[in-house]
Amino acid sequence: MTDVLSQYSVLSLYSAMAIYAIAFVLFTIELASKATEGKLSAKFPRMAMALTWIAFVLQLAATIMRGLAASRVPWANMYEFSMTGTLIIVAVFLFTNLKWNLRFLGAFITGLVLILLGLAATRYYVEIVPLPPALQSYWLVIHVFVATLATGFFALGFSLSVLQLMQQRREVAVVNGKKTRMVGLVRLPDAVALENYAYRLIIIGFIFWTFTLIAGAIWADKAWGRYWGWDTKEVWTFIIWTIYAGYIHARATRGWRGTRSAILAMVGFGAVMFNFTVVNIFFKGLHAYSGL
Amino acid sequence: MSRPSDHIDEEPTQAPVRNAKLGFTETLRWMWTQLTSMRTALILLLLLAIAAIPGSLLPQRAADPNGVTQYFASNKDLAPVLDKFQLFDVYTSVWFSAIYILLFISLIGCVLPRTKHHWDAMRAKPPRTPSRLSRLPGYTEREFTGVDVERAYASAEKVLKSQGYRVERYERDGEVSVSAERGYLRETGNLVFHFSLIGVLIAVGIGGSLGYSGQRVVVEGQAFSNTLLAYDSFSPGRFFSASSLEPYNITLNKFTTKFEERNANAIGQATDYTASITAQVRGGQPFDTTIKVNEPLGIGDTSVYLLGNGYAPVIKVTNSAGEVVFNDAVPFLPQDKNFTSVGVVKLPDGLAHQLGLIGFFYPTVAEAHGGMKMSTYPDLIDPELTLNVYQGDLGINEGIPKSVYTLDIKKMTKLTGIKTKLPSLEMKPGQSAKLPNGMGTVTFEKVARYASLDVHHDPAQGWVLVFAILAMLGLFTSLFIPRRRMWVSIRAKKKNTIELQYAALARGDDPTLEAAVQRTIDDQIRDLGLTRD
Numbered sequence: 001m002t003d004v005l006s007q008y009s010v011l012s013l014y015s016a017m018a019i020y021a022i023a024f025v026l027f028t029i030e031l032a033s034k035a036t037e038g039k040l041s042a043k044f045p046r047m048a049m050a051l052t053w054i055a056f057v058l059q060l061a062a063t064i065m066r067g068l069a070a071s072r073v074p075w076a077n078m079y080e081f082s083m084t085g086t087l088i089i090v091a092v093f094l095f096t097n098l099k100w101n102l103r104f105l106g107a108f109i110t111g112l113v114l115i116l117l118g119l120a121a122t123r124y125y126v127e128i129v130p131l132p133p134a135l136q137s138y139w140l141v142i143h144v145f146v147a148t149l150a151t152g153f154f155a156l157g158f159s160l161s162v163l164q165l166m167q168q169r170r171e172v173a174v175v176n177g178k179k180t181r182m183v184g185l186v187r188l189p190d191a192v193a194l195e196n197y198a199y200r201l202i203i204i205g206f207i208f209w210t211f212t213l214i215a216g217a218i219w220a221d222k223a224w225g226r227y228w229g230w231d232t233k234e235v236w237t238f239i240i241w242t243i244y245a246g247y248i249h250a251r252a253t254r255g256w257r258g259t260r261s262a263i264l265a266m267v268g269f270g271a272v273m274f275n276f277t278v279v280n281i282f283f284k285g286l287h288a289y290s291g292l
Numbered sequence: 293m294s295r296p297s298d299h300i301d302e303e304p305t306q307a308p309v310r311n312a313k314l315g316f317t318e319t320l321r322w323m324w325t326q327l328t329s330m331r332t333a334l335i336l337l338l339l340l341a342i343a344a345i346p347g348s349l350l351p352q353r354a355a356d357p358n359g360v361t362q363y364f365a366s367n368k369d370l371a372p373v374l375d376k377f378q379l380f381d382v383y384t385s386v387w388f389s390a391i392y393i394l395l396f397i398s399l400i401g402c403v404l405p406r407t408k409h410h411w412d413a414m415r416a417k418p419p420r421t422p423s424r425l426s427r428l429p430g431y432t433e434r435e436f437t438g439v440d441v442e443r444a445y446a447s448a449e450k451v452l453k454s455q456g457y458r459v460e461r462y463e464r465d466g467e468v469s470v471s472a473e474r475g476y477l478r479e480t481g482n483l484v485f486h487f488s489l490i491g492v493l494i495a496v497g498i499g500g501s502l503g504y505s506g507q508r509v510v511v512e513g514q515a516f517s518n519t520l521l522a523y524d525s526f527s528p529g530r531f532f533s534a535s536s537l538e539p540y541n542i543t544l545n546k547f548t549t550k551f552e553e554r555n556a557n558a559i560g561q562a563t564d565y566t567a568s569i570t571a572q573v574r575g576g577q578p579f580d581t582t583i584k585v586n587e588p589l590g591i592g593d594t595s596v597y598l599l600g601n602g603y604a605p606v607i608k609v610t611n612s613a614g615e616v617v618f619n620d621a622v623p624f625l626p627q628d629k630n631f632t633s634v635g636v637v638k639l640p641d642g643l644a645h646q647l648g649l650i651g652f653f654y655p656t657v658a659e660a661h662g663g664m665k666m667s668t669y670p671d672l673i674d675p676e677l678t679l680n681v682y683q684g685d686l687g688i689n690e691g692i693p694k695s696v697y698t699l700d701i702k703k704m705t706k707l708t709g710i711k712t713k714l715p716s717l718e719m720k721p722g723q724s725a726k727l728p729n730g731m732g733t734v735t736f737e738k739v740a741r742y743a744s745l746d747v748h749h750d751p752a753q754g755w756v757l758v759f760a761i762l763a764m765l766g767l768f769t770s771l772f773i774p775r776r777r778m779w780v781s782i783r784a785k786k787k788n789t790i791e792l793q794y795a796a797l798a799r800g801d802d803p804t805l806e807a808a809v810q811r812t813i814d815d816q817i818r819d820l821g822l823t824r825d
């Protein structure tokens with residue numbers, strides 16, 4: 001039963017990846033093409049969004065089956081964490097889209113999710129094994145889940161900041177009467193609006209990250225006998241927190257709005273990704289639960 | 293961390309421009325202004341993030357002392373240089389401390405005046421209505437007929453009050469206006485957040501200097517009492533006094549482990565460790581309880597954690613005359629996930645020579661290619677103990693404390709095992725083996741398990757948590773509660789018709805400002821019983 005379920009989970013995940021790939025192609029074509037009503041490519045974003053929803057449902061099914069097969073939350077090793085983490089990133093993207101139209105982020109989000117899932121499926125895959133005693137805690141449910149939520153919001157914030165910088169270059173080029181090849185950006189919100197979107201998503205991520213840090217400390221106190229010990233993962237959680245704290249302050253500092261705060265948001269997400277991949281795999285520390 | 297630039301009632305800063313004419317006090321003031329500026333705080337924050345990185349790249353003495361020793365061994369030239377820059381103690385180093393202390397001074401210098409400012413703002417009336425509302429965000433005009441100015445004013449005041457605004461009436465040139473302000477909690481939250489960070493820092497400092505932590509290995513059947521002498525290792529805080537050790541005893545009755553037996557991908561993986569203990573506080577009744585990995589025991593102001601475990605073979609040594617010279621459970625340190633374990637027995641007295649025994653213990657013994665033994669499963673299926681005998685000077689007569697887990701073999705001769713004429717002593721539980729040269733007999737009586745317990749006392753730990761939670765709540769309100777002012781200005785236009793002007797102003801990021809103005813208008817129309825035009 002367990003074997004069958006985990007096999008279906010893998011199957012479902014691969015299907016989701018295939019559909020994400022198609023959505024990614026459609027999003028990208030749309031982003032790179034000039035806006036013209038009536039052309040086929042004008043329909044691409046809606047098609048791509050629909051495909052992303054389908055892939056999301058498949059990935060959700062894959063994640064739930066993995067959890068059922070293991071009879072625990074599906075985020076106890078690198079493979080499962082990648083699966084749940086990217087699921088959350090897509091969820092944050094899809095649900096934010098119900099409120100604001102951020103479809104133009106589709107190419108970035110599906111691209112990122114594809115890369116992470118590809119890595120997870122080929123490099124991080126591990127069979128289902130029981131939890132070691134140190135992970136047997138309800139804090140696994142809370143601490144890790146909220147960390148992935150924060151990651152989802154930071155990912156969106158990052159992509160908006162990248163677009164903000166591109167848009168800003170385009171706007172400057174237009175003002176100076178220069179030619180620009182970033183024609184796809186015409187239909188996007190202006191740089192200031194992109195920056196505001198990024199800020200609103202990142203502060204939500206920041207609250208979740210703060211919670212992750214506190215919950216992690218409470219759990220560390222239970223499992224390792226101290227709430228803070230500068231373990232490598234703790235160090236990087238702290239670094240990420242500090243970078244985003246800097247970002248929030250930058251938004252209220254003259255001369256730091258715009259380009260500089262966008263760069264901080266990008267550095268922050270870079271650190272999040274570094275923490276998730278390099279620190280997990282290559283650094284020595286107590287958070288050695290990658291299962292690799 | 294001084295007021296953000298979008299602060300609406302910010303006075304132009306009167307920071308003196310630095311030039312050669314500045315006297316000493318002015319220079320100090322100039323430096324203080326610089327230090328407490330938002331830009332400095334921002335740069336210090338980023339510096340702190342960068343300064344934390346080396347501590348994750350290099351082993352740290354506090355978290356991984358063995359890693360530091362290894363690093364020194366494999367990088368003989370580089371390590372001392374790095375050590376000079378305190379790179380193995382990053383988080384207590386001078387430069388790291390300098391950054392965060394400066395950051396906190398900057399923070400205090402910023403939040404104190406801000407608190408005063410906020411205190412005044414909370415007691416002040418909402419400010420006079422600006423004369424030209426049309427320049428402000430969300431500016432909207434409306435005309436109502438059949439309503440007089442006073443009724444419109446009353447309803448505007450009522451609506452704004454119900455939306456949580458504080459209101460004040462102003463009149464000018466035949467215009468009556470409501471000036472309203474709300475969201476003081478935004479700044480309150482901001483200040484609570486920053487003060488809580490100071491609280492966290494102080495609580496961490498106090499807890500670290502008054503607390504202590506100690507480690508102790510306890511074999512099944514043994515007891516441990518919370519006294520300085522009982523610890524295998526002990527690290528006190530700077531202001532620790534031995535009298536703060538609360539007296540209690542813990543006896544390890546039984547240590548149970550569970551290993552995965554069914555899942556083919558995880559055979560032998562530990563799924564549970566449980567230490568069954570009897571504890572007793574001085575003057576109290578003894579009680580039975582358990583300690584598990586995620587479930588420490590709180591006793592006498594300390595927390596007792598289960599952080600490790602292993603096997604302790606019970607070894608008896610008798611000399612040639614048949615006298616027992618050693619009989620004890622010896623904790624062996626596990627070397628791999630199948631608990632191949634290494635331990636040491638030191639026999640200073642009672643034999644013809646000082647002897648040291650270095651032993652390997654295999655809970656489930658198997659022979660690899662080439663005759664090397666190893667354990668293939670962590671539980672006791674086919675346990676075996678092998679011992680190598682060393683003869684000579686144990687080096688413990690000088691009174692210098694030596695680790696019970698290592699044997700210094702510099703002044704000793706190996707008598708059994710590889711590169712000697714005699715094979716290692718090999719025993720299953722209950723079996724005996726003869727020491728070389730008729731010195732006596734070793735008996736492997738049985739195997740017990742041991743638990744490695746960590747005892748922590750941190751009197752300020754609860755405060756750290758309280759401040760951390762306060763910081764998070766403060767952060768939440770400071771980021772998500774909108775601080776805004778709203779004005780409704782009313783004047784009579786022609787017969788039976790009045791004109792209303794609405795406008796608002798936000799402090800900080802406020803995506804819903806214009807929607808809020810619309811809501812106020814809608815609420816007022818509903819309140820006046822008019823229909824929307």
